[in-house]
Amino acid sequence: MANPTESLNQGTIAVRGGLNTDEQYGSVIPVITPSTCYRYHEFATPREFDYARKSNPSRRLVEETVAKLEGGADAILTNCGMSAIHLISISLLTPNDLVVAPHDCYGGSYRLFNSLSQRGYFKAKFVDQSDPVALKEALNLKPKLVLIETPSNPLLRVVDIYEIAKQAHEVGALVLVDNTFMTPILQKPLALGADIVTHSCTKFLNGHSDLLAGILVFKDQQLATDVLWWANNIGTLTSSFDSFLLLRGLRTLSARITLQQINAQKVVEFLVNHPKIANVYHPSLPLNHGHEIAKKQQKGFGSLLSFELAGKAEALPKFLKALNIFTLAQSLGGVESLICHPATMTHSGITAEARKTAGISDQLLRISVGLEDISDLLNDLQQALAVI
């Protein structure tokens, strides 16, 4: 029978995830299922769920909803973004296998691949995926897994998922896309050729900065089933209560992304025209790395941006101190606006030299634009820039 939810649009899928699934009371909002174990029907006849390390009803509803949003066959919810990336690498890679990742990937992914490869779990190579020669050289080494992350953090550089996936498939690699910055509302990596999508659900998918979770979404059911075996084996899974909260956060995903993006565009315009700002990085800007790719690959330019202050280094702490609304903190994707100084925060774990190569200056600031009233956000930036 055709599934009537298959043709629904993403905003609807996100709002209605798991609604009306309770058979006992007919509750519209699904119940939380904290039970770790499930009663057998009878001897040798388990129900759908048996033990909660493997799966449970609350988690399953999130997995089904995000799988639908990304257009995948199945999904596995984990306890944070890093455990999802750890799970996929440990499930797929053996000591002679190579993973190719972007040189400017999320710092935690860089550290994970680097430290596990140093211990001999697998091999890792980091390349500038926007450089066709470097990419080809890396693919010639026949990697088993290629990680793509676009737009990048914190400079919002965009690479071509379709093109990289095509080349990776030619050498037999599986393609994993970290879609945390865009969410399925703005970018659909599986439709562009990826095999697996991952998210830090801690960020936009939950959107309220009050839980950690990660997810893997698979194009192919068999791969999902194989990785689920490892998820149960290792024990990477999310609690029922966090699953419930995440499903609740997902209901407003489309609305949040749409409005945060409108706010972000206004912040970009304000910063671009301000004399005390030297550079602004956002995929909407024609000079941004990969702007043309972003126009065709993304449904919007997103609500993350970064910029550099013009003038002396002393201005930066003064500016940060003067802000009243933008909070100095290192996450992103919540309804509240945050500002972060990558050199001393998110990217302090990499050497000054590596930061320089990646183009991350000590003057760079990253903003995650939230849902506050835009005039308050612009006034806050205006008054903080006036004191420097």
Ligand SMILES: *Cc1c(COP(=O)(O)O)cnc(C)c1O
């Ligand atoms: C935050 C983040 C992660 C890691 O997620 P956690 O939930 O913090 O473990 C991975 N990738 C990207 C792009 C992120 O922003």
